[in-house]
Amino acid sequence: MCDFAAWPLACFVPVTPPDDTETTARAASDEAKKGFPPAAPRRRRSGSYVVRLRPATAGGAHGHRRLHSLVRAHGMRAESLQMLGDSGHTFVARLRAADRAHSRGSAAARLAAHPEIERLERNVTYRACVFSAPSPASSQRVDWGIQRVGASLSSTKSGDGQGTAGGNVHVFVLDTGVTHPDVAVVEDRFFLGGSASDENGHGTFCAGVIGALDNSSYTVGVCPGVPVHNFRVLDENGAGTLASLVAAMQAVLAWRAANPGTPCVVSMSLGVPAPAWNMLDGLVQSAINDSGIVVCVAAGNDGVDCAGNSPAHVPEAITVGAYDSSDRLAPWSNWGPDVDLLAPGANILALWPTSGPAASADGGDPAAGVHTLSGTSMATPCVAGVAALYLSRFPRATPAQVKSALIDAAARARDSGQNPPIDLQGRAGTTALGVWAGAF
Numbered sequence: 001m002c003d004f005a006a007w008p009l010a011c012f013v014p015v016t017p018p019d020d021t022e023t024t025a026r027a028a029s030d031e032a033k034k035g036f037p038p039a040a041p042r043r044r045r046s047g048s049y050v051v052r053l054r055p056a057t058a059g060g061a062h063g064h065r066r067l068h069s070l071v072r073a074h075g076m077r078a079e080s081l082q083m084l085g086d087s088g089h090t091f092v093a094r095l096r097a098a099d100r101a102h103s104r105g106s107a108a109a110r111l112a113a114h115p116e117i118e119r120l121e122r123n124v125t126y127r128a129c130v131f132s133a134p135s136p137a138s139s140q141r142v143d144w145g146i147q148r149v150g151a152s153l154s155s156t157k158s159g160d161g162q163g164t165a166g167g168n169v170h171v172f173v174l175d176t177g178v179t180h181p182d183v184a185v186v187e188d189r190f191f192l193g194g195s196a197s198d199e200n201g202h203g204t205f206c207a208g209v210i211g212a213l214d215n216s217s218y219t220v221g222v223c224p225g226v227p228v229h230n231f232r233v234l235d236e237n238g239a240g241t242l243a244s245l246v247a248a249m250q251a252v253l254a255w256r257a258a259n260p261g262t263p264c265v266v267s268m269s270l271g272v273p274a275p276a277w278n279m280l281d282g283l284v285q286s287a288i289n290d291s292g293i294v295v296c297v298a299a300g301n302d303g304v305d306c307a308g309n310s311p312a313h314v315p316e317a318i319t320v321g322a323y324d325s326s327d328r329l330a331p332w333s334n335w336g337p338d339v340d341l342l343a344p345g346a347n348i349l350a351l352w353p354t355s356g357p358a359a360s361a362d363g364g365d366p367a368a369g370v371h372t373l374s375g376t377s378m379a380t381p382c383v384a385g386v387a388a389l390y391l392s393r394f395p396r397a398t399p400a401q402v403k404s405a406l407i408d409a410a411a412r413a414r415d416s417g418q419n420p421p422i423d424l425q426g427r428a429g430t431t432a433l434g435v436w437a438g439a440f
């Protein structure tokens, strides 16, 4: 691909237009000799030129008149003659030979040699020096995880190129920000310095797993087109603070209080080792028990029991571990009795910022607007998307009912053979159930 940074000007290559050398009346004469009635002489073609008068020649209106005069003196007519901007001495002209006795090409060459003319050049066509890049609008890619959890069987049939999540469910993505045209972002807020823009890519990716639009571009989410609240709590390095998370959760609670009839889901692909209960854990618990908000959290990527991670160890939250495309628990996925469901988390394809500092970072492909990543961070939004799907059909369900419904649906799909159990790789005491979107 053409690297514009390395080719600021050389990227534009002048292209000579098709030869428009004037056609003479020879064809008509030949036909006359053969006894045909003489046809009308073909119209002499004009050509576009850029002409610059020497600085010593008066410019502006005087230059305009002078150039007309010089054109006529050289056996041509100017069909149009316009000054370029306010240059005074540079004009663009369409010139044509005045009669058959003159050839425009040779007349123009003589004009170019006139002492009052500094330059006279064909007005050639320039084209951008760009190779065709993968067009994100030409196709939509459906990740293996979307297929694996039966999202194509859900009420919105992810991947069929149409369909938006029904109902009035809202999803809050507490992450590095969400910056992508394939996500229906309805609110941008930031709880760190800076702005709500995603300068890391992680938040955009997670939002894509939840709800990338089911259209002709980029990827598709589990709950396509669901309204997303972009709550930026992590910085460009993917790091945030307890304070930023507490502030964001308080804002979610305030939104819920103002919109009591609107079901909502919080997705948090983040965590910190925390053997003890902390303020965020208390807010998550309150959001679930007191405010009716479904909260999905990542188990973590340390390959340990997630009982020592916040907010993964909040019992009421839906805590998510990760499996790979061979239906094996990922070796780095946290595990243990606090894990409620597993979801695809290895080599997941989802959205990536197309511009800004994150676009080319971490191996992302800004031209494609997608990226492949692994982690329980990728698995968590899959479950958040399924929860949103469920709430779009059963908007009055409590968080406890949503959690039970997701687990029951996963078990039924396992029993029917649609949703194979996950190989736990020896991590006994962890659920082997993968989330199943196909029921909703």
Ligand SMILES: [Ca+2]
Residues within 6 Å of the ligand: 140, 182, 212, 213, 214, 215, 216, 217, 218, 219, 220
């Ligand atoms: Ca899409």
